[in-house]
């Protein structure tokens with residue numbers, strides 16, 4: 159019996175995107191990433207890193223080309239269908255973090271499992287474990303997110319992204335406000351969780367010291383030339 163061909167976690171071909179016709183354009187010939195692979199992306203300010211992440215998680219849709227996420231044709235899906243796919247399969251940490259300021263640390267963390275339709279009791283116990291592993295002490299759990307430092311908010315944002323065990327994790331400068339101990343804990347928890355769940359990771363940062371944690375490292379220039387992670 160022959161093995162079925164594996165469906166890549168990310169499979170992108172001839173992708174083009176612009177914010178307005180005639181303006182700045184992102185063109186990516188090809189990118190394939192398999193389940194469980196972790197890619198670090200670097201690049202100059204304005205080179206299109208955030209734009210690429212927004213495309214990969216379906217916040218924006220390419221103008222042309224193909225983008226498959228775990229076999230789902232993201233380039234063909236409506237906005238609502240992309241939102242639903244993201245809620246179920248993609249964990250996201252944006253630069254802006256997007257925590258709800260008046261909700262507690264715990265409720266912010268639990269939001270992702272609510273949208274993914276997961277069991278409440280299981281989600282609560284997993285949320286508590288993740289917050290503990292990220293050194294967010296229990297005394298903070300009922301505090302509104304608006305009363306946290308940016309570094310604490312970054313850890314809540316990664317706990318929220320990891321909670322539903324996504325198949326793809328997209329992270330945009332998620333450790334910029336962390337001191338070295340908390341940054342190391344953040345990386346350890348994120349990558350241990352990714353490995354435990356065979357989750358693919360695309361991680362953008364200007365901090366080159368973080369490259370060592372990843373299977374592959376590419377800059378935006380290489381991605382625009384179609385250089386593959388290998």
Ligand SMILES: Nc1ncnc2c1ncn2[C@@H]1O[C@H](COP(=O)(O)OP(=O)(O)OP(=O)(O)O)[C@@H](O)[C@H]1O
Pocket residue numbers: 177178182201202203204205206207208209210
């Ligand atoms: N909403 C938008 N409307 C129009 N142009 C935009 C928009 N967002 C970004 N751009 C432009 O797209 C280009 C790529 O921006 P992007 O934010 O993807 O870069 P980046 O590599 O993430 O930058 P940084 O490292 O500074 O965060 C830039 O030239 C920027 O001016």
